[in-house]
Amino acid sequence: MKKIKTDFNPRFRAGKKRSGVQLMETFFQFNELDISKERLSNIMNYAVKRNSWINEDPAEIFEFYQSMRSFIRAGYLIMLKDRKWTVYTKNEKISPWVLGLLSEKEYRNPLLVFKKAFREYTLKEFDYFMSGIVYFSMGVYKNLPERNIVMPYIHTVKMLDAAHLILQRRREKKMTGTHSG
Template identity: 85%
Template sequence: MKKIKTDFAPRFRAGKKSSGLQLMETFFHFNELDVSKEILSKMMNYAVKRNSWINEDPAVIFQFHQSIRLLMRAGYLITLKDRKWTVDTQPEKISPWVLGLLSEKEYRNPVLVFKKAFRAYTLKEFDYFMSGIVYFSMGVYENLPERNIVMPYIHTVKMLDAAHLILQRRREKKMADTHSG
């Protein structure tokens, strides 16, 4: 009897079927920015606490884990193309509330967020980070994560903001093109 091996590895391709922008749109179709940041923050908080675990449905955590991995792959695909989503604004016009964790330079060109993140960490390392905070937030464990999980967390939050900003600018550009044409 022949053994059939099933490949459960996630697949993504930068073709017509799934571009980085389409994957980002899919992420935000099912996840709101503020809710995503809140879930990520809760997971991070519980991952570093001892003797406590997150009070969320495990299915919600798993779905979020899979969704954020999709977003990270979308960002990776965006970095492979040299397209810019820049905006021309004067520095005094940008409110600190709008920037969030992004620098002014990153706000002007959100693709820089993904480029910096993937220079610092690989997709596999981001997967490891996400798996780690899911694991440590879902139960009580003696050991805490053995690696620095703060920097990947900051990069992930910035990726959420940058992806949302890219899609917002894309919608604004489409609206401007529609009204001008």
């Protein structure tokens, strides 16, 4: 009898090679920024609570986990390409509401967020962080995650903000390019 192997790897990157920006566009087509940040926050909160677990469909959590893994890899690809996404605002003061968790410097050049995140943590460590918070959020456990999960969480939220900003600027650049022709 022939053994049948099931491939559980996501097929989202199958076919032609894609850039990090294209992968991020795909991420945001299926995940809104606010909802992604809220879901990540909920998973994180339940991961550190000892006597409760998240009250969401495990399939949705797993799907979100898979999309976040792909998102983090897309951020790594963007960081490797070293493209500039700087905005020159002539030293104008930027509203704290617009910044979110980003510093003014990161807002002006969102690529810095990815460079800093991947200078401090590897892809494997981000995978460990994501799988850890998902695991601990879905059940009641006596032990908590043994590593610091706060800093990878902050980096991940900042990457979401920075990626959204990059895509927004890319759209604006395309719009001004089509109107100036």
